[in-house]
Amino acid sequence: MGGEDAATFQNLVKQLLADGRKKILLNLGNLSWINSTGLGILISGYTSVKNGGGVLKLASVAERIESVLMITKLSTVFETYPTEDEALVTFGSE
Amino acid sequence: MNPSGGWENVELVVPSSLEYLSLVNAVAEEISERLGVAREVRDAIGSSVIEACTNAIEHGNKNDRRKKVRIRFRSKPERLEIEVSDQGTGFDPDSVADPRDPENLMRERGRGIFILRTFMDEVRFAIEPSRGTTVTMSKMLGPAHRKEG
Numbered sequence: 001m002g003g004e005d006a007a008t009f010q011n012l013v014k015q016l017l018a019d020g021r022k023k024i025l026l027n028l029g030n031l032s033w034i035n036s037t038g039l040g041i042l043i044s045g046y047t048s049v050k051n052g053g054g055v056l057k058l059a060s061v062a063e064r065i066e067s068v069l070m071i072t073k074l075s076t077v078f079e080t081y082p083t084e085d086e087a088l089v090t091f092g093s094e
Numbered sequence: 095m096n097p098s099g100g101w102e103n104v105e106l107v108v109p110s111s112l113e114y115l116s117l118v119n120a121v122a123e124e125i126s127e128r129l130g131v132a133r134e135v136r137d138a139i140g141s142s143v144i145e146a147c148t149n150a151i152e153h154g155n156k157n158d159r160r161k162k163v164r165i166r167f168r169s170k171p172e173r174l175e176i177e178v179s180d181q182g183t184g185f186d187p188d189s190v191a192d193p194r195d196p197e198n199l200m201r202e203r204g205r206g207i208f209i210l211r212t213f214m215d216e217v218r219f220a221i222e223p224s225r226g227t228t229v230t231m232s233k234m235l236g237p238a239h240r241k242e243g
Binding site: 033035036037039040041043044047063064067068071072073074076077 | 199
């Protein structure tokens with residue numbers, strides 16, 4: 001993950017918010033690892049969504065990424081769910 | 095007789111671009127696999143190597159692809175050492191704030207060194223402004239770190 005990824009992700013988040021889509025679920029199932037740059041991208045997205053009145057959650061997070069979220073205490077920021085379906089259920093109640 | 099005193103060495107040199115992190119990660123995982131470590135240890139090693147390289151690429155070499163990042167894995171059955179060297183001007187590793195503090199938690203940067211120090215048993219920095227920074231990390235590989243069975 002680097003600068004281009006950050007810009008792509010931020011643009012996507014902005015577009016979704018502009019379209020009125022405020023419940024955003026990121027499926028990280030294709031991601032087996034993450035670095036601090038990637039964490040920064042996730043935080044940037046989370047902050048944008050929150051400031052836009054929405055909510056961003058994570059699904060299918062690899063154990064390796066979970067452990068990074070845990071040690072950095074970002075597990076207290078991001079809601080994570082084992083599957084998309086389980087995450088989507090929680091959106092329905094909000 | 096092993097001329098390296100029981101150490102096995104693997105070296106990798108990559109340009110300063112984050113796109114090479116997948117390659118570095120693949121090498122780290124392969125070495126962990128050969129050492130027979132448990133999944134959590136393999137993940138800790140992989141995350142630490144990736145983080146050290148991210149630091150070297152972004153903060154050391156400032157994403158200048160002409161500058162190289164050298165990664166050296168030295169392993170014995172009971173210990174793995176990893177050196178990551180850049181060609182930057184160095185920094186003060188002790189100046190990094192705790193990213194878990196409430197005032198830092200939502201900052202987009204400043205977690206790399208914390209991740210290394212949390213996942214590895216020893217982390218040392220050798221900073222030579224004229225030559226670059228080398229971070230040396232080690233992980234003990236006792237029986238508790240092995241795969242079961």
